[in-house]
Amino acid sequence: xTRMLAAASAALVLAVIPAFGAGPAVDAAAKSSVNLHAIAxxxxxxxxxxxxxxxxxxxxxxxxxxxxxxxxxxxxQNGLAIAGDYxxxxxxxxxxxxxxxxxxxxxxxxxxxxxxxxIILFLMAERLRNLGRYTFADITSYRLDQGRVRTMAAxxxxxxxxxxxxxxxxxxxxxxxxxxxxxxxIALFIVGGLMMxxxxxGGMIATTWVQIIKAGMLLVGGTFVMLLAMRRFGxxxxxxxxxxTAVHKLGFKLFAPGALLAxxxxxxxxxxxxxxxxxxxxxxxxxxxxxxxAKAARKSVLYASGFVGYFFNIVFLMGLCAIVIVGxxxxxFEGGQIGGRIIGGGNMVVMHLxxxxxxxxxxxxxxxxxxxxxxxxxxxxxxxxxxxxxxxxYARVVMKGKANETSELRVSKIASIGLGIVAITxxxxxxxxxxxxxxxxxxGIAASANFPVLILSMYWPGLTTRGxxxxxxxxxxxxVVLVVLSKLVWVSVLGNAQAxxxxxxxxLFSMPLAFLVTIIVSKLDRSRAAEAExxxxxxxxxxxxxxxxxxxASAH
Amino acid sequence: MSEAVYARIRxxxxxxxxxxxxGRLAWWLAGIVFVxxxxxxxxxxxxxxxxxxxxxxxxxxxxxxxxxxxxxxxxWLLMAYYVSKANSDxxxxxxxxxxxxVSAEVIKDAA
Numbered sequence: 001x002t003r004m005l006a007a008a009s010a011a012l013v014l015a016v017i018p019a020f021g022a023g024p025a026v027d028a029a030a031k032s033s034v035n036l037h038a039i040a041x042x043x044x045x046x047x048x049x050x051x052x053x054x055x056x057x058x059x060x061x062x063x064x065x066x067x068x069x070x071x072x073x074x075x076x077q078n079g080l081a082i083a084g085d086y087x088x089x090x091x092x093x094x095x096x097x098x099x100x101x102x103x104x105x106x107x108x109x110x111x112x113x114x115x116x117x118x119i120i121l122f123l124m125a126e127r128l129r130n131l132g133r134y135t136f137a138d139i140t141s142y143r144l145d146q147g148r149v150r151t152m153a154a155x156x157x158x159x160x161x162x163x164x165x166x167x168x169x170x171x172x173x174x175x176x177x178x179x180x181x182x183x184x185x186i187a188l189f190i191v192g193g194l195m196m197x198x199x200x201x202g203g204m205i206a207t208t209w210v211q212i213i214k215a216g217m218l219l220v221g222g223t224f225v226m227l228l229a230m231r232r233f234g235x236x237x238x239x240x241x242x243x244x245t246a247v248h249k250l251g252f253k254l255f256a257p258g259a260l261l262a263x264x265x266x267x268x269x270x271x272x273x274x275x276x277x278x279x280x281x282x283x284x285x286x287x288x289x290x291x292x293x294a295k296a297a298r299k300s301v302l303y304a305s306g307f308v309g310y311f312f313n314i315v316f317l318m319g320l321c322a323i324v325i326v327g328x329x330x331x332x333f334e335g336g337q338i339g340g341r342i343i344g345g346g347n348m349v350v351m352h353l354x355x356x357x358x359x360x361x362x363x364x365x366x367x368x369x370x371x372x373x374x375x376x377x378x379x380x381x382x383x384x385x386x387x388x389x390x391x392x393x394y395a396r397v398v399m400k401g402k403a404n405e406t407s408e409l410r411v412s413k414i415a416s417i418g419l420g421i422v423a424i425t426x427x428x429x430x431x432x433x434x435x436x437x438x439x440x441x442x443x444g445i446a447a448s449a450n451f452p453v454l455i456l457s458m459y460w461p462g463l464t465t466r467g468x469x470x471x472x473x474x475x476x477x478x479x480v481v482l483v484v485l486s487k488l489v490w491v492s493v494l495g496n497a498q499a500x501x502x503x504x505x506x507x508l509f510s511m512p513l514a515f516l517v518t519i520i521v522s523k524l525d526r527s528r529a530a531e532a533e534x535x536x537x538x539x540x541x542x543x544x545x546x547x548x549x550x551x552x553a554s555a556h
Numbered sequence: 557m558s559e560a561v562y563a564r565i566r567x568x569x570x571x572x573x574x575x576x577x578x579g580r581l582a583w584w585l586a587g588i589v590f591v592x593x594x595x596x597x598x599x600x601x602x603x604x605x606x607x608x609x610x611x612x613x614x615x616x617x618x619x620x621x622x623x624x625x626x627x628x629x630x631x632w633l634l635m636a637y638y639v640s641k642a643n644s645d646x647x648x649x650x651x652x653x654x655x656x657x658v659s660a661e662v663i664k665d666a667a
Contacts, residue, residue: 104607104620108600111624115593118631122586122638241616255618256608257600264601271597295647298639305635309628542562545575548654549558 037364038179045372052209056202063405066203067134067387068289075296079303082287084211086308088377089171089370096350099319103254110312112271116278117305127458127544128288129297133551134391136285140457143536145465150392152472156449157282160442161385167438169427172374178344179367188427196420198379200413207379214376221369226314228357229321244323266503273507277443280450283384294547322353382419389415437488448475448510461537464522464530471518478513482506564657571653578646585634596623
């Protein structure tokens with residue numbers, strides 16, 4: 001096993017070295033020159049994480065190790081890892097860019113991304129830990145029909161994972177092309193290949209540590225850039241705002257809600273989608289099973305939300321500083337035209353800021369952080385997807401609970417490799433498309449397909465298999481259809497003149513629909529199975545509240 | 557054994573007390589988050605000009621940023637309060653309830 005890991009890593013490193021060398025020669029116009037600092041720091045990160053994977057592979061002996069690191073992760077570690085899962089490259093690059101161009105709208109997004117956490121803590125964390133083992137479908141199928149409920153949960157999990165993966169992979173390819181001077185396709189193979197190695201060999205133990213290291217790098221890197229930038233303004237928020245509003249075309253309107261949220265329905269729908277989407281993301285939910293008990297689960301949410309909230313506010317400050325530091329420097333605009341197109345596109349604002357305040361070294365570090373971020377998020381997603389395939393579909397649906405652990409583990413590893421190939425393929429297919437809507441769609445689907453059934457299974461005795469299935473699929477299908485009919489896909493991707501569904505985020509409609517359908521169908525369900533399922537709630541309720549009978553940490 | 561333990565726990569009045577107290581706190585806190593967050597969202601949707609105003613004449617702090625920052629900090633403090641309460645009082649009560657039920661079952665089995 002470890003020998004295979006060494007061979008796979010060596011093959012990947014060998015593939016990477018000539019790729020870096022060949023980078024600038026090919027298509028030099030579309031790519032920036034090779035950034036040696038960035039590459040050096042990224043190689044250090046990769047070697048460190050491969051070392052951890054080697055160490056983790058020796059400890060990954062059972063399914064419990066593979067899916068949940070044996071339940072032995074501490075609250076602080078898991079909090080950092082959750083923060084790592086949640087803060088993707090889109091947070092660092094996209095949200096800084098959004099603050100840079102639209103000001104307050106970026107802050108609204110960040111608040112909406114934050115408020116899912118208190119809801120998860122107050123209403124879900126304890127029950128998730130007490131009822132679940134490897135995947136959130138353990139909870140939804142706890143007293144319902146295993147086969148059908150797990151099939152549905154696996155389908156919606158994989159849908160969310162795939163949309164999220166597209167956004168990450170396309171972002172990775174473009175970012176790496178720009179920052180490292182590598183070909184788009186080579187970048188995809190590096191990300192996909194490393195992800196397969198981490199997940200297949202190191203399972204949840206390696207994935208968790210990759211997340212922890214990356215979260216640490218992101219927090220340190222962001223703080224450093226923010227401090228250096230704020231030093232230009234004597235660490236005064238007042239000075240930043242005065243100078244930013246003086247040079248920005250919006251003036252003090254920078255702090256008023258902009259066009260993004262001009263429509264009230266759109267604003268509320270976005271709030272609903274981001275708030276409840278967080279509570280339905282399979283790779284986030286899975287992290288609750290890596291800690292020993294409900295106590296640690298609560299602590300991990302507290303730590304995670306502290307890191308996430310802190311980082312969001314740093315991003316806001318960086319965006320404001322960039323308005324002055326990047327926005328008035330011709331060096332960062334194409335053709336030296338201030339106010340024109342930013343070199344590398346809007347997403348590069350934070351990278352230019354790092355360069356302006358800390359030179360090539362800091363730019364290199366932040367570029368390595370961005371690459372590491374994508375790698376870590378992609379690994380977390382792949383592990384969640386692989387668990388849905390092996391634990392839910394293979395072990396419980398296909399083998400009806402009779403699979404032995406060795407074969408289940410083998411399937412999960414094959415699934416991780418399969419997902420790596422899928423991720424690379426999706427990245428290639430969607431290269432030239434605007435994928436900005438993919439993360440929003442992933443949140444919308446999570447809020448509509450996963451969250452309603454999950455929360456009802458924990459809180460409502462009346463939930464039946466039939467209700468969960470019909471309601472879950474109703475949420476999944478309506479969310480996907482509404483996004484396809486919205487401007488993001490119908491107009492921007494498919495080229496139609498006008499959108500049929502006028503809002504960007506489907507959750508305000510698809511989530512209530514899922515709740516409504518689930519409740520009505522459950523209430524109409526008079527089958528004998530439904531009676532037994534309602535009766536079984538009593539014991540489930542005691543376990544959810546007390547943790548008695550919950551899966552415990554396995555020995556290492 | 558576990559079904560019998562579950563039944564004993566359910567029959568314990570302390571269990572009802574635990575669930576009621578912890579549930580009440582959790583729903584109250586969730587309600588506060590819900591109301592404050594959607595109040596901000598509705599302000600953004602229906603009174604965007606207020607959001608963009610300065611908190612005081614000449615101040616560089618806007619109403620929207622002040623409200624947002626307040627929510628970040630306040631919500632986190634609510635979470636910290638819940639965690640400290642749940643991890644001490646409620647978990648102690650939970651452990652007591654489970655121990656009672658398990659030992660009662662063990663005694664019954666032995667007898």
